Amino acid sequence: MPKILPDDEKELLLQLKSGDQKAFNVLYQAYERKVYYNLKKLVHIPEIAAELHQDVFLKVWNKRAFLDPERSFEGFLVHIAKNCAIDFYRKAARDKQLTDQLALQMTELHDPITDSIALKETNRALEKAISKLPPQRALVFRRIKMEHESYENAAWHFGVSVGTIKDHMAKALQFVRTEVINSKRFLLSVLMMSTLVEMLRRLFL
Numbered sequence: 727m728p729k730i731l732p733d734d735e736k737e738l739l740l741q742l743k744s745g746d747q748k749a750f751n752v753l754y755q756a757y758e759r760k761v762y763y764n765l766k767k768l769v770h771i772p773e774i775a776a777e778l779h780q781d782v783f784l785k786v787w788n789k790r791a792f793l794d795p796e797r798s799f800e801g802f803l804v805h806i807a808k809n810c811a812i813d814f815y816r817k818a819a820r821d822k823q824l825t826d827q828l829a830l831q832m833t834e835l836h837d838p839i840t841d842s843i844a845l846k847e848t849n850r851a852l853e854k855a856i857s858k859l860p861p862q863r864a865l866v867f868r869r870i871k872m873e874h875e876s877y878e879n880a881a882w883h884f885g886v887s888v889g890t891i892k893d894h895m896a897k898a899l900q901f902v903r904t905e906v907i908n909s910k911r912f913l914l915s916v917l918m919m920s921t922l923v924e925m926l927r928r929l930f931l
Contacts, residue, residue: 730756739795750790754783757803768811778810785810855905859898866891867898 730738730752741749761782766775785806793802856864866884869875870891877895881888 735799736795739793739799742790743793743795745790750787753786753799757800758783761803761807765807765811769814774814778807778814781810782807851906852902855902858905859901863894863898866894867902870895871899 735753738749738753742753758779762775762779765778765782766772769775769778782803786803789806793799856867859867862884866880869880869883870877875883877888877891881891884891
C-alpha cells in the first residue's frame with residue numbers, strides 16, 4: 727500500500743482515536759508488513775514474529791485513546807513493537823522451550839563456530855569447548871580453523887597424513903559445534919544483546 731501522506735495520517739489517527747475501525751484497517755495495511763519484517767529481524771522465529779505482530783496492532787487498538795495525531799504514528803508503533811520484543815526475550819529467559827527454540831534458530835541462521843571466531847564476545851565459550859578436546863585435536867583445530875592453515879600444511883607440521891587431519895577436524899568441529907549450541911544461556915544472552923542493540927539503532931529505519 728502507498729505511504730500515507732502526513733495530513734491524511736493525522737486525519738486517520740483522529741478517526742482511530744474515536745474508534746473508527748476503517749481508519750484502523752487503513753493504518754494496519756500501511757504498516758503491517760514493515761512491522762512484521764522488523765519483528766522477524768529481532769526475534770528470528772517467523773511464528774513468534776507473527777504472534778508479536780498481532781500483539782502490536784491489538785495494543786494499538788486498545789491504546790487508541792492515547793494516540794496523539796500530532797506525533798508520528800510510526801514512532802508509536804516502534805515503541806509498542808520494542809516493548810513486545812523485550813517482553814518476549816524476558817519470557818524466553820524463563821522458558822526452557824523458548825530458550826531451546828532460540829538456540830536452534832541461532833544454529834540455522836549462523837555457523838556458531840565461524841561466528842565464535844569472528845566475534846570477541848564468544849571467545850570464552852569457544853575456548854571452553856576447545857579446552858575439552860584431546861590435546862592433539864585441539865592443536866589441529868586451532869591451526870586450521872583459527873590460524874587458517876591448509877590441511878596439507880597442517881599434515882606436514884604434525885607429521886601425519888591429510889586423512890588424519892581431516893578426521894581430527896571432523897570430530898573437533900562436531901564437538902565444538904555441539905558444545906557451543908548447548909551453551910543455551912550463552913547463546914541467548916548474545917542474541918538478546920545483539921537484538922537490543924539492533925532494536926535501538928535500526929528498528930524501522
